[in-house]
Amino acid sequence: MAKKGKSSPxxxxxxxxxxxxxxxxxxxxxxxxxxxxxxxxxxxxKALTTYDDAIKLLPTGAPERADFHNNKAACYIGQxxxxxxxxxxxxxxxxxxxxxxxxxxxxxAYEQQGLYKMALADIMAINRTDNASPETQEQERRLREAAAxxxxxxxxxxxxxxxxxKCTLGxxxxxxxxxxxxxYADVLAAVQAKFPxxxxxxxxxxxxxxxxxxxxxxxxxxVALAELMQQYQRTVAAQGAHGPKLTSFPPLKLHLTPVASxxxxxxxxxxEELERQQVLAIQxxxxxxxxxxxxxxxxxxxxxxxxxxxxxxxxxxxxSWLVDFAxxxxxxxxxxxxxxxxxxxxxxxxxxxxxxxxIHSDAALPLFEKAKDSFRxxxxxxxxxxxxxxxxxxxxxxxAAARAGKALDEVRPAVLAEFxxxxxxxxxxxxxxxxxxxxxxxxxxxxxxxxxxxxxxxAAGVAESSKPAESSSEGPASTDGAAEGxxxxxxxxxxxxxxxxxxxxxxxxxxxxGAREGxxxxxxxxxKAVVLAPGMDARQKEAQAKAAEAGQPQHPQQQQEYDFRSQxxxxxxxxxxEWSQMLAAVGKDWKSELDQAExxxxxxxxxxxDIRVALRNHLKSAELNIPPEEEEPVSTPAAAxxxxxxxxxxKQEADEKPKAKGLPSLEVKxxxx
Numbered sequence: 001m002a003k004k005g006k007s008s009p010x011x012x013x014x015x016x017x018x019x020x021x022x023x024x025x026x027x028x029x030x031x032x033x034x035x036x037x038x039x040x041x042x043x044x045x046k047a048l049t050t051y052d053d054a055i056k057l058l059p060t061g062a063p064e065r066a067d068f069h070n071n072k073a074a075c076y077i078g079q080x081x082x083x084x085x086x087x088x089x090x091x092x093x094x095x096x097x098x099x100x101x102x103x104x105x106x107x108x109a110y111e112q113q114g115l116y117k118m119a120l121a122d123i124m125a126i127n128r129t130d131n132a133s134p135e136t137q138e139q140e141r142r143l144r145e146a147a148a149x150x151x152x153x154x155x156x157x158x159x160x161x162x163x164x165x166k167c168t169l170g171x172x173x174x175x176x177x178x179x180x181x182x183x184y185a186d187v188l189a190a191v192q193a194k195f196p197x198x199x200x201x202x203x204x205x206x207x208x209x210x211x212x213x214x215x216x217x218x219x220x221x222x223v224a225l226a227e228l229m230q231q232y233q234r235t236v237a238a239q240g241a242h243g244p245k246l247t248s249f250p251p252l253k254l255h256l257t258p259v260a261s262x263x264x265x266x267x268x269x270x271x272e273e274l275e276r277q278q279v280l281a282i283q284x285x286x287x288x289x290x291x292x293x294x295x296x297x298x299x300x301x302x303x304x305x306x307x308x309x310x311x312x313x314x315x316x317x318x319x320s321w322l323v324d325f326a327x328x329x330x331x332x333x334x335x336x337x338x339x340x341x342x343x344x345x346x347x348x349x350x351x352x353x354x355x356x357x358x359i360h361s362d363a364a365l366p367l368f369e370k371a372k373d374s375f376r377x378x379x380x381x382x383x384x385x386x387x388x389x390x391x392x393x394x395x396x397x398x399x400a401a402a403r404a405g406k407a408l409d410e411v412r413p414a415v416l417a418e419f420x421x422x423x424x425x426x427x428x429x430x431x432x433x434x435x436x437x438x439x440x441x442x443x444x445x446x447x448x449x450x451x452x453x454x455x456x457x458x459a460a461g462v463a464e465s466s467k468p469a470e471s472s473s474e475g476p477a478s479t480d481g482a483a484e485g486x487x488x489x490x491x492x493x494x495x496x497x498x499x500x501x502x503x504x505x506x507x508x509x510x511x512x513x514g515a516r517e518g519x520x521x522x523x524x525x526x527x528k529a530v531v532l533a534p535g536m537d538a539r540q541k542e543a544q545a546k547a548a549e550a551g552q553p554q555h556p557q558q559q560q561e562y563d564f565r566s567q568x569x570x571x572x573x574x575x576x577x578e579w580s581q582m583l584a585a586v587g588k589d590w591k592s593e594l595d596q597a598e599x600x601x602x603x604x605x606x607x608x609x610d611i612r613v614a615l616r617n618h619l620k621s622a623e624l625n626i627p628p629e630e631e632e633p634v635s636t637p638a639a640a641x642x643x644x645x646x647x648x649x650x651k652q653e654a655d656e657k658p659k660a661k662g663l664p665s666l667e668v669k670x671x672x673x
Contacts, residue, residue, distance in 0.1 A: 185268035387425030394418035402460035444525030451518030573600030
């Protein structure tokens with residue numbers, strides 16, 4: 001998808017601000033939540049008004065003001081009002097001078113206005129701190145190059161990635177202006193708009209062998225452009241060093257060949273048409289927002305809320321699910337969902353370099369190789385995420401049916417349909433890259449979900465509304481010394497464990513026997529992940545070594561990447577562990593499977609404490625010889641709280657090890673790329 005996702009204004013549940021009256025603090029938290037929800041729906045104007053109301057309740061200099069100014073900046077960026085975004089980021093930095101989020105968003109707003117040097121200054125400020133990352137370092141490099149180039153208004157058509165298609169139908173020839181980002185769906189629609197009364201026709205181009213080749217997809221256009229590139233290269237070489245500099249490609253000549261009916265016109269691939277419709281929806285929403293802004297001028301936020309926000313929300317309805325899910329995803333994981341867009345931009349940036357600098361020399365070839373790999377990764381990542389969406393829809397349908405007391409057969413067809421769609425996307429990703437680690441892991445998980453479905457395992461899960469409220473990481477720490485209740489994670493784990501045991505009690509021996517084939521398929525995919533993992537780990541270490549040699553500072557999270565092999569072993573161990581549960585539930589031999597899962601957890605380097613928890617959660621825990629927990633020495637509260645070298649070392653070792661989750665929490669952390 002060409003659209004770059006919005007940055008959520010908040011990644012964690014809002015905390016009550018300090019140094020204000022309790023009632024006011026409660027109101028501020030409510031306003032922040034309301035503003036965040038409006039932002040997630042794409043209603044930026046409503047979010048701006050809500051954040052302003054919260055700022056008015058905070059005293060001058062309150063650190064929480066920086067958060068609200070940052071959130072307002074995100075809204076203005078969403079509205080393409082970059083000057084206002086800069087002002088809000090500046091206000092945030094006045095309260096919190098080291099706010100990375102404010103520096104990043106101000107740099108983005110500056111860059112969108114063509115103020116590359118000012119954007120560069122903000123990114124450099126980040127890179128001088130421990131918050132530097134490969135992404136910000138790449139951004140600094142890109143901004144340095146942008147600042148050194150001429151303003152965008154003075155760039156040639158070639159430098160802006162533009163080219164012209166000369167379209168001929170009979171005696172009529174018309175020009176269509178295109179960009180390198182256009183896919184076949186875009187080109188077909190643009191040409192049809194130029195010849196509205198021509199009737200159905202196919203698009204063809206004359207290749208280097210003199211044959212008319214029909215365009216059917218984006219790949220065909222890339223081939224045509226590659227030949228056009230070679231023609232451009234020959235023209236540049238013929239002119240010599242002192243010849244006039246070309247500023248554009250020769251036109252791409254397209255022949256419009258009439259066909260009998262519209263069904264004979266090659267239809268664009270579904271993903272290309274979807275991408276085009278999404279881009280059109282975004283453009284239309286931006287046009288409406290811009291028109292409303294021009295109409296209302298610089299009126300107050302209250303006067304704008306009825307026009308701009310209303311129009312924007314209506315036109316962006318197509319994308320609302322994506323905005324809502326992105327907001328929830330960031331809150332739950334802290335990960336940015338638009339990483340694939342950065343890879344897409346890196347790919348096109350590499351192509352642009354190849355066109356601008358020594359395109360007729362061998363030096364440009366590595367850039368195109370890099371672009372090719374980036375585009376492949378974009379395709380695989382997008383397809384894997386697409387498949388995961390279908391898989392999750394199937395899983396959630398089972399959980400919802402279980403909570404509603406429905407029979408599994410009532411939802412089985414719909415669930416299987418979602419799983420089939422998921423498999424189609426995963427296999428398409430593997431078609432581009434058979435060793436794509438994420439898709440292999442996705443396939444193993446999908447096959448195990450099918451195994452559970454065949455066995456009749458129908459766990460209700462834990463509804464969001466029934467989960468305990470999470471304490472905010474931004475809130476004040478407890479200092480009264482009172483004993484704390486169980487954590488959110490522990491409470492959720494207990495509820496999930498109870499729901500799973502209830503579901504296991506309903507299994508039938510014949511259904512579990514019928515599910516064995518699905519279990520074996522899941523193990524085959526998991527074993528493939530185990531085989532691929534060492535290569536992934538080696539490439540990751542190589543990338544880290546190169547970054548270290550280049551003197552690039554790394555954030556601690558980048559220095560301690562998640563181990564791919566451990567991830568694969570835990571994934572496989574979880575499948576075998578849960579299969580042993582199903583066997584135990586119907587009175588079959590289960591011990592050897594559990595022993596195998598336990599061995600895999602240890603091979604992955606899981607902490608012994610986590611393995612003991614998994615064993616205690618097993619249906620047959622009463623028959624197991626589980627080692628007791630190690631007793632901690634009794635000490636005073638102050639001594640217990642004081643950090644010691646031994647405690648710090650043990651904590652660091654535990655943090656670095658993967659978790660052996662077993663039931664009830666079987667999901668495996670996804671490795672960072």
